[in-house]
Amino acid sequence: MEVKSALLGSSIVKKYWMALTGLFLCTFLVVHLGGNLILLKGEDARLSFNAYAKFMTTFPLIKAVSYLLYFSILFHAFDGIVLTLQNRAARPVKYYFNKPEANSTWASRNMAFLGTVILIFIVGHMSNFWYKMHFGDIPMDANGNKDLYEVVVTFFKDPSLGIVYVAFYVLCMVALGFHLVHGFASSFQTLGLYHKKYNALIKNLGLVFSVLVPLLFAIIPIFIYIQ
């Protein structure tokens, strides 16, 4: 009975899934960022970016992986919500006075909040770009690919709301950074990878990752806006 219930519902298994989906989403971030960085070439990026977008939406293997990705995002969020609800229930009476900053980082205590911000961002992001790319009525570029580049630029350069979109985007990237700064190293701990020699390495790698990736993401809309 233990093994079966352990695989489905134990507290630790829930954490494994959290760590595994989280790490998988990290690799996705890198791939996604790679594509986005093309946008920094300005107008020259139009054709290559659109070609890249087409490849990403049509190549069978990528398509298959993308379903895994959707599932991971949903499961990461779902699992996170379940964990958070359980954790709240584990302390029905709160402390009258608590001083958590004495023993833990702000990010580590606010993963659910940060995750929610990111989830809201993803929903908006997908309706703005992903939905349009897949189902929207988008003009074609010179190569006959859907001109996603135009969609992106128009979006962020919107004369009245562009600045709001950029600000929101940047803010969400800050949230992502904090989410990653705890989540990255935490997933290794959850998977049992703890070693005096390598802990610092994992932690520093996580720090670099969680600063660099969101930063590069955030530069792009700013770049487009001021261009």
Added chain:
Amino acid sequence: MNLTLKIWRQAGPDDKGRMVTYQVKNVNPDMSFLEMLDVLNEDLIAKGEDPVAFDHDCREGICGMCSLYINGEAHGPGRGITTCQLHMRSFKDGDTIIIEPWRAKAFPVIKDLVTDRSAFDRIIQAGGYISVNTSGNTIDANAIPIPKENADKAFDAATCIGCGACVATCKNSSAMLFVSAKVSQLALLPQGRVEAKERVLKMVHQMDLEGFGNCTNTGACEVECPKGISLENIARMNREYLAAVIS
């Protein structure tokens, strides 16, 4: 020193409870925190009021009986100590000190600052042992050499006093540090490997049944643990558990 104390008072498990303010005068800085509470209680008894109930026994930081959430931290300010080792010189004249019981669904309040931590006992009963009877015919103690590094790590894990500060301090009321300390101690020793798989599954199962929260690796438990039990133990338990569920 003169101090203002805000203490959680709760007549019994079913009472709602509330914070009550008390004044204590002429506190000597060399007093331990619990001796300061003794003074308060003597005062309350003299006035015909109900003294504040709190758990304590050895008063030298080893039995794990004392608890108390003091000014927002388990076992109060200071690291590597239990409440009974906290001395009043850590506070200033005129300070207000807020004293609460451990807060967790799995640790219900019995009275005032006293909680029921029998959930920990039940977790140990689920598998926190090596199944060997007292026969007097076990193998010689030196028959199996144990690498010093493992023996030392097992010892470090075994120093857990079961006070529950990890649960109290964790924002999720998770008992992972406590459970992993016992799992680690026995997993690191050859005698304990025999039942390692079954042990980790059973103990975690019981931990979940008791209503503790999930570990989110905030690391608060390690910081507040009076015995400095390392997060490495949690990682080891995660590893042991993974090996147990997939094999």
Added chain:
Amino acid sequence: MRLDSKIPAGPLEEKWTRYKGTVNLVSPANKRKLDVIVVGTGLAGASAAASLAELGYNVKAFCFQDSPRRAHSIAAQGGINAAKNYQNDGDSVYRLFYDTIKGGDYRSREANVYRLAEVSANIIDQCVAQGVPFARDYGGLLDNRSFGGTQVSRTFYAKGQTGQQLLLGAYSALSRQIAKGTVQMFARHEMLDVVVVDGKARGIIARNLVTGEIERHGAHAVLLATGGYGNVFFLSTNAMGSNGSAAWKAHKRGALFANPCFTQIHPTCIPQSGEYQSKLTLMSESLRNDGRIWVPKDRKDAELLREGKLKPIDIPEEKRDYYLERRYPAFGNLVPRDVASRAAKERCDEGYGVNPTGKAVFLDFESAIMRYGQVEANLQGIKNPSKEKIRELGEKIIEAKYGNLFQMYEKITDINPYKSPMMIYPAVHYTMGGIWVDYELMTTIPGLYALGEANFSDHGANRLGASALMQGLADGYFVIPYTIGNYLAGEIKTGKIDTNTPEFESAEKEVRDRIAHFLGNNGKTSVDTFHRELGKIMWDKCGMSRNAQGLQEAIREIQALREEFWKDVKVPGRSDMYNPELDKAGRVADFLELGELMCLDALDRNESCGGHFREEYQTEDGEALRNDAEYAYVAAWEYTGKPSEAILHKEQLVFENVELKARSYK
């Protein structure tokens, strides 16, 4: 009443083997029909409960703490002795036996002590099998260290937390049985009386400390593993809850109480700092290996120290009195506990105490720091090192050896012991006396047993370091599982013990009446006030040194205090709730009787031996003067209604295997 110690016949080395080979057994099917109650879950209680449950008996275990893991065995620091001879330094069962008998100043029973030495090796095997993480060397084998009163290294240890690790081992064995349902655990329960039916122990009355409910529990045998009564002194190294009530209740029901005056005072404790103090903390005996004990030669200097006008480092070498080195040149600072304690008291009583209360001496690591530092400098090839450099190197060595103890000292006192000498003073630590038991650990009430510190049997007038843990586990793991069968074999036809009998009824009524008295008493004085007062009488007059006049005064004072207590004690709250003040009141009421018996016993024993020092019986230079011709007996006291009217029974101690000698440390 004739005391029968039931020592088996035959040569010393064969007694236990012969006993085990011929003792009555209970078959597995019959064990299931027999119930055993174990009170207390320290080393002796937890190991006994687990072992008996493994054998098949139905066990009910009781402890007043919130979990069996918290018993005060957990606080033992140094280690556990065992005659393993892993170091090949000449140790043997006989040598451990001999050291224990000699250390106990020839006031313990040969057969019991020999058995203890015999099973000691099994304890280590058992504990290792349970996963107790003893210290190991780089080869992966068990490490040993040496302790006071011995010339071999036979002490196994787990850093400074040996007691904790051993207790957790026993607790895990107990937990395993609780999970199986063979042990029913009653935590936060206190035994308030033993029930005797037709001369046999048949159960207990216990109070659920959370709900206040009074419960009756019947059983075919009752084991008391309830520890010592050091808290009669109010201040001791015992836990706050440690008490003598279970033993005292058994005594009042007919169990004889043996050698109550034998108390061990530990020389190296952190001194009391004020009247509010609730407990004293022990600093491991190992510190005396490197620390030098001193007070100023000049009373004036001591006065200035007390007033804080002088610092210890301001006193030059020639104005310091290293009194242990002066009085005992051969052993110096490493004299046994009782000798070191008395010498400290003597200096302080003469006005040489060094802290504001005048009750402390220095334990100074300066010369050790400088000595180690010089050696380290040589090792590192540092030529002409400065004093500061030597000190720095030396402090590192001391930190490696005693770091955790130094840290603990600083936490409590706020004094950095690397820079300024520690201040120490003796404190009550262990009680060698206890309930009288025979070779089978049975008291004078059939079916009632006493184990561990609660009995009197193995340590005589002074216990050696690292032997308390050994005795607790020996009794629980390896003695009682055999000896209890001899009695229970006769109980297999008894059937379930009925708790609806007049005996249970009247015992319960007595318990209820007492509680009602406390709560209904319209007194003004708190329990602790009485306890403190009792402690002061005991410490001053029945402490490190005693004399007839003081003891007689103490008896009168305790009687008066007891009367006052019953009239004026104030206990708040109700009986049907969690009420720690009520629990304390019951314990102090018993201490107020036990204390008197201790004084009576000390008064009877007109000799000085071990922890019992009668000022009238000392040599010219102030050493203990034992009287083997008249006092080589166990004083076992029978209760007759009042402590003062207790009747003395003597169990003559027979020494066939060791020669009685005077201890000398000069």
